[in-house]
Amino acid sequence: MVNDIPLETWNKTDESTVLLSLNKNNDGHSKSVYDAYQGRILILFLAFTLLIFTFAISAVDLWSDLGSNDGDQPVQSSLHPIAIVDGHFSFETSEYLVRCAPIVRCDSGNKYRTANGTCNNLNNPIWGSSNTPFVRLVKAHYSDGISKLRVSSENNKPLPSAREIQIRLFLNKQSKIPDKNNQLLMQWGQFIAHDVSNLAVDTDGRDCCLYGPDLPSCEATIKIPVDDPVYSEYNKTCMRFTRAMTSNNYSCPLQPSTFMDDASHFIDGSQIYGSNDYIMTSLRSFTDGTLKSVTADDGQEFCPHSSEESPSGANKYFYNSGDSRINMNLGLALFHNMFMRFHNYVAFKLKSANSTLSDETLFQESRRIVGAVIQHVTYTQFLPIILGKNYTENIILVDSKYDPSVNPSTSQEFSAGAFRVLHNIVPAQQRLVDSNYTTVRVINVTDWMNRPYLLQEQSSNFDNLLRGMLYTGGRSSQHSYNYLISNFMFHPDNSVIGTDLLSYDIQRGRDTGLPPYNKMRELCGLSVAYSYDDLADVIQSDDIYKLEELYDSVNDIDFLVGALLETPEDDALVGKTSRCVIGDFFRRSRTGDRFFYDNDAEHPGKFSKDKLEVIKSISLDHVICATSLVDHLQNNSFTKIDNGWYSSMKWDCDEKYKIDFKPWEEEHCSN
Numbered sequence: 001m002v003n004d005i006p007l008e009t010w011n012k013t014d015e016s017t018v019l020l021s022l023n024k025n026n027d028g029h030s031k032s033v034y035d036a037y038q039g040r041i042l043i044l045f046l047a048f049t050l051l052i053f054t055f056a057i058s059a060v061d062l063w064s065d066l067g068s069n070d071g072d073q074p075v076q077s078s079l080h081p082i083a084i085v086d087g088h089f090s091f092e093t094s095e096y097l098v099r100c101a102p103i104v105r106c107d108s109g110n111k112y113r114t115a116n117g118t119c120n121n122l123n124n125p126i127w128g129s130s131n132t133p134f135v136r137l138v139k140a141h142y143s144d145g146i147s148k149l150r151v152s153s154e155n156n157k158p159l160p161s162a163r164e165i166q167i168r169l170f171l172n173k174q175s176k177i178p179d180k181n182n183q184l185l186m187q188w189g190q191f192i193a194h195d196v197s198n199l200a201v202d203t204d205g206r207d208c209c210l211y212g213p214d215l216p217s218c219e220a221t222i223k224i225p226v227d228d229p230v231y232s233e234y235n236k237t238c239m240r241f242t243r244a245m246t247s248n249n250y251s252c253p254l255q256p257s258t259f260m261d262d263a264s265h266f267i268d269g270s271q272i273y274g275s276n277d278y279i280m281t282s283l284r285s286f287t288d289g290t291l292k293s294v295t296a297d298d299g300q301e302f303c304p305h306s307s308e309e310s311p312s313g314a315n316k317y318f319y320n321s322g323d324s325r326i327n328m329n330l331g332l333a334l335f336h337n338m339f340m341r342f343h344n345y346v347a348f349k350l351k352s353a354n355s356t357l358s359d360e361t362l363f364q365e366s367r368r369i370v371g372a373v374i375q376h377v378t379y380t381q382f383l384p385i386i387l388g389k390n391y392t393e394n395i396i397l398v399d400s401k402y403d404p405s406v407n408p409s410t411s412q413e414f415s416a417g418a419f420r421v422l423h424n425i426v427p428a429q430q431r432l433v434d435s436n437y438t439t440v441r442v443i444n445v446t447d448w449m450n451r452p453y454l455l456q457e458q459s460s461n462f463d464n465l466l467r468g469m470l471y472t473g474g475r476s477s478q479h480s481y482n483y484l485i486s487n488f489m490f491h492p493d494n495s496v497i498g499t500d501l502l503s504y505d506i507q508r509g510r511d512t513g514l515p516p517y518n519k520m521r522e523l524c525g526l527s528v529a530y531s532y533d534d535l536a537d538v539i540q541s542d543d544i545y546k547l548e549e550l551y552d553s554v555n556d557i558d559f560l561v562g563a564l565l566e567t568p569e570d571d572a573l574v575g576k577t578s579r580c581v582i583g584d585f586f587r588r589s590r591t592g593d594r595f596f597y598d599n600d601a602e603h604p605g606k607f608s609k610d611k612l613e614v615i616k617s618i619s620l621d622h623v624i625c626a627t628s629l630v631d632h633l634q635n636n637s638f639t640k641i642d643n644g645w646y647s648s649m650k651w652d653c654d655e656k657y658k659i660d661f662k663p664w665e666e667e668h669c670s671n
């Protein structure tokens with residue numbers, strides 16, 4: 001039940017590296033092992049075979065595209081809310097703008113983004129900036145209209161407990177369907193989530209189960225049923241849960257409860273650089289444009305260690321970065337370290353290309369490039385898998401216009417609801433794989449939460465975990481979260497018992513006043529369900545039956561619960577309503593971002609044609625090659641590298657994944 005990774009596919013690759021003979025030898029450098037003559041024949045043979053393969057695959061693609069899309073018609077263009085929300089956010093956001101928003105003056109000549117995201121939109125300078133509210137697509141839903149959690153619409157009683165819903169609907173639905181994506185896909189999702197969304201929760205260490213509901217922040221603890229299959233063994237009947245901070249905590253009393261995003265809402269790498277000047281300054285070295293780092297004995301670079309010590313004891317440090325959640329899980333800490341290294345790599349290359357650049361210019365220019373790469377990977381590699389290829393092309397990337405009337409802010413429904421559906425692809429376990437493709441260690445994700453130091457415990461751990469994430473199939477998208485994060489998240493040392501991410505997500509939806517599932521269906525152009533049977537368009541009948549048992553009314557179903565049960569749409573990993581809310585955010589985040597790397601906005605920071613071409617040639621594979629000892633990769637960063645014949649063709653980092661910094665050389669003075 002616990003292990004959701006098919007172990008049998010993990011063993012050392014026998015033939016995978018033989019074909020191109022680009023395998024890494026023990027000291028971590030690539031080496032060619034065939035002689036020149038045999039090599040040439042082999043290459044010719046391979047090139048020919050590849051040509052035939054590519055032709056065949058293109059033909060199949062063309063055929064299936066035509067088949068699935070009824071002859072190139074734009075898909076789903078009628079599904080809102082991308083269009084209907086433009087400029088129509090609900091009341092409380094405009095209240096914030098009128099009553100609490102700071103007055104900001106902008107210099108339209110600035111080439112670079114501000115740290116907190118202000119002045120992106122010159123008419124509405126605080127749009128998308130940190131410490132401004134999440135926008136709502138639908139008005140807040142509270143039982144008192146202000147802040148109390150939603151109750152049943154039939155009898156005014158509390159809704160079923162979040163944990164009860166987890167137990168009855170999801171906990172026993174663990175599927176091991178193999179996934180063609182690898183674990184990096186999931187990790188990119190979390191990394192991006194933290195770029196655009198940070199909801200502050202009052203975490204003073206208080207155990208709300210001890211304090212009880214008299215304390216307002218503790219009024220939403222989660223009730224655990226007495227027959228809970230896991231927690232009853234430990235006599236646990238209450239799961240601690242603290243309510244999120246509201247605008248009141250930011251000296252802006254608004255009703256109904258309004259929640260602030262501590263991250264800059266734009267996809268701008270704020271999780272690496274910080275979402276305000278103070279954090280950004282603290283992370284810079286002020287030498288040659290680099291970010292601060294520590295160098296391990298073997299020369300590897302890591303994020304600075306935080307002065308705060310990990311509860312796990314001496315020398316068990318936390319890392320510091322632009323987002324405090326860096327230490328939450330190992331894969332995330334790895335990504336933060338990888339992008340700190342990438343920033344410093346870019347800064348070094350820029351300095352080599354143009355030695356006259358100041359520390360400030362090197363830093364800002366590297367940050368501009370890194371931010372652009374993050375956007376490029378998100379829109380061209382990540383979203384086509386999450387939302388589907390046609391949807392991404394025809395809805396999200398349909399044009400490259402910058403529209404200053406579009407508010408780019410993260411929506412409450414996206415961050416507390418739809419994007420969390422992808423917690424369903426978080427794997428229970430991860431592998432450390434060495435340069436011989438041998439699995440040297442398997443770890444439970446939940447054993448290494450808030451314990452990032454494993455990355456450095458042995459000098460090969462960083463590369464081994466990265467290799468493991470590349471080579472291990474992801475958890476396939478399904479109607480449940482893995483068993484470990486459903487029970488044992490954040491468990492303290494020497495104890496197995498922890499918390500349940502799904503219960504948290506359901507409760508967070510109620511805490512932040514998300515509308516119920518039926519309202520979101522309506523918003524997204526599905527028919528309103530008047531009876532449970534009406535859900536059958538997107539939810540399977542056995543699940544509908546269980547929903548009926550749990551909820552008094554079809555109008556009460558929590559958004560996340562309905563969304564998680566929906567059948568994925570087309571080639572997407574998510575169902576219709578999540579796709580519409582996730583798609584809405586990413587579309588606005590592109591159209592409403594003046595600095596988006598490839599839109600048509602004219603401003604001093606616009607990339608010149610040749611620089612943009614370089615940015616567009618960069619994939620996550622380039623970043624991996626520049627920052628690790630992984631030295632050859634398959635052609636698509638998020639596809640599992642397996643042992644099959646076709647997919648075993650890999651490309652050497654030195655040959656294929658080099659970044660061309662020529663346009664940044666001294667003689668090129670353009671943007």
Ligand code: HEM
Pocket residue numbers: 186187188189190193197198199200201328329414415416419420422423426445485501504505508
């Ligand atoms: C090992 C992987 C992951 C772990 C352990 C994890 C855990 C968590 C936790 C503990 C929270 C806060 C829950 C709360 O108190 O409300 C959270 C929030 C969130 N997660 Fe994840 N998560 C992971 C991966 C992902 C992925 C893959 C995605 C999406 C693709 C994602 C999207 C989000 C979003 C949007 C939030 C809300 C962020 C905010 O506004 O503060 N997470 N996650």
Ligand SMILES: [Ca+2]
Pocket residue numbers: 195196263264265266267268269270271
């Ligand atoms: Ca950001």
